[in-house]
Amino acid sequence: MTTTTASTVRHGRTGLARQLSALGVERGGVLLVHASMRAVGPVSGGVRVVVGALRDALGHHGTLVVPSFTPENSDTSAHYLDRVRGLTDRAREALRASMPPFDPATSAAPSMGLLSETVRLTGGALRSDHPQTSFTALGPLAQQVVAGHRPDCHLGEDSPLARLYELRAGVLMLGTGFDTCTAFHLGEYRVPSPPRRAYRCVVRAGGRRRWWEYEDVALDDSDFAVLGADFARSGGGTLVRTGPVGSSASRLLELAEAVDFAARRLPSYRTGAVRTDRPHPLG
Template sequence: MVHASLSGTGAAPETVRDALLDALGPGGTLVVPAFTPENSDTSRAHQQLIAGLDEQEIREFRAAMPPYDPDTTPCPTMGALAECVRTTPGSVRSAHPQTSLAGLGPRAPELLDGHHPHCHLGDRSPLARLYAADARVLLLRVGFEVCSALHLAEYRTTPPPPRRTYRCVVEDKGNWIEYEDAALDDSDFARLGERLPKELLVRREWSGRPVVQFRMRPVVDEAVRQLSCRTARLA
């Protein structure tokens, strides 16, 4: 699973995609986050889109919002590599209307199938399947603040995280659905990454920024421990 920022590298996303697939080999599967927070009026991304609009304009904007379609809905906030993987012929994308993942490779259908529409990134999402598969995570010129694997740790903390209401558009314009799921909070992810044991991480650099690779399972387990301890201290 790769999170990447290619800005300033001069590298085309297709070149990076192909290099990653070559490194994985014919049996490997490449997965990227293909999130669509713009599809939800409960997200920061949506609030930025409607900033400055009056009430009537907001109603018209919401009524015209296209529903999530795994085959066609772009993921502009996820970066060039994610959009490249999503649009590559043969790619697979999970079904969640806000936090889908896209993948290329022989295990993509198995890993990305069955993404429950009311579970962003917990045990009914592809993250749990990637964890079970002992997947590796690559942070390519980005930090832990965008590391989606840590959201799986949030779901597994003791006590579990609070819940909140989410809304998004599915199937048809104007068809808004509402559901409850964990109140996801990535505000501590960067500090959590700094506290991870060094032996869990392989650090390099590319084009002036850090690159970090790690096995998902031990890092998620350590994150569960840290986040549970933090919750216990705040209780």
């Protein structure tokens, strides 16, 4: 009896760039990327090759943007609450005391995934200053994207999301679902009188580590998967392009269209049901 083992396909930079272009990634454009390297599958050369393919598809005049969020330095985030569940008061305080202050030059963003971290560490990349929801950009419009990110505005008008809206950026969900579509959060800010809540994180001020508490819109991504499915069906199903990138099923859409859809639809989704006390993964 003969046993045949299927060979594992390893994706390369040229093929990935070709797939990205076929999906609709435009040369010279601005692109916000959420990625699952596991979904992309094995790549010859690893994650750096995927970053290279994205830059190839965008061309020299294109700008690549990724989230570099840091829920790890907040004690109001779902990430923190998961870490301290079951700990004693003493152990919890020891954990809080060990949490480093945010530094845009050095703070890692491990929960954002390997591709985002690789972009953050690429020479020439620029990062916004928000201690919880920073973005990293790479390309000629990077400074325009990340500048002026107010520390009390996670993902609203004084954040890179609003700059991406103005730049008519695309959003690529590279093997990820609509639950990761950060663009929808800008829609949360644009609904009438959005609910607000308190956030707290570790920062450095005057050379000293300190806890900082501030108020901002109550972020809630619990309905983004449903919102995204409705968005994909709207416009006769033409607003979201789908196709393979590596081994992944990926989606490409226009950020402004997603934001406008969220701003219109979220009030009807959440009437009487907004949970302002629900910890968000980010803060």
